[in-house]
Amino acid sequence: MINYKIRPIKTSEIDLLKDFVYEAIFQREGELLLPRSIINQPDIKIYIEDFGKPDDLCLVAELDGKVVGAVWTRIFCGPIKGYAYIDDKTPELAISLYKEYRGKGIGTALMKSMLQLLKSRGYKQVSLGVQKDNYAVKMYKNLGFEIIKGLEQEYIMIYRLTV
Numbered sequence: 001m002i003n004y005k006i007r008p009i010k011t012s013e014i015d016l017l018k019d020f021v022y023e024a025i026f027q028r029e030g031e032l033l034l035p036r037s038i039i040n041q042p043d044i045k046i047y048i049e050d051f052g053k054p055d056d057l058c059l060v061a062e063l064d065g066k067v068v069g070a071v072w073t074r075i076f077c078g079p080i081k082g083y084a085y086i087d088d089k090t091p092e093l094a095i096s097l098y099k100e101y102r103g104k105g106i107g108t109a110l111m112k113s114m115l116q117l118l119k120s121r122g123y124k125q126v127s128l129g130v131q132k133d134n135y136a137v138k139m140y141k142n143l144g145f146e147i148i149k150g151l152e153q154e155y156i157m158i159y160r161l162t163v
Contacts, residue, residue: 009067
């Protein structure tokens, strides 16, 4: 059993979201890794740019004093929408862990904690986008996310918080 704790991100740790947004980009085994500069593209940087607005929520997993994963949500109502945009009231979720901490239940614990936090804040639902061949699809389904739209390579999924 790994001894980690889940807690809100500290203002001093917001820069870690640059690492986690890069880690959240699904990259298939055996393919060349995308350059880190990809996080500066407008459709990706919206997930972390100026993080800390009233509807921005983030929880992190900490192990031995090191942040090893993060789950965060934002509401996109500006000109650039997130990949899983539903409407101006539905937060969109992103989650990632450093590779060596995946598959140990930390991601599931982060997700459950974030779903509870969103519910306590009165949100009705949360959305996410995920590549169809991403192993995380199974975790999302097990948590109760539903596929509401299948795109060419991605699913748009939602979790209803009011059920």
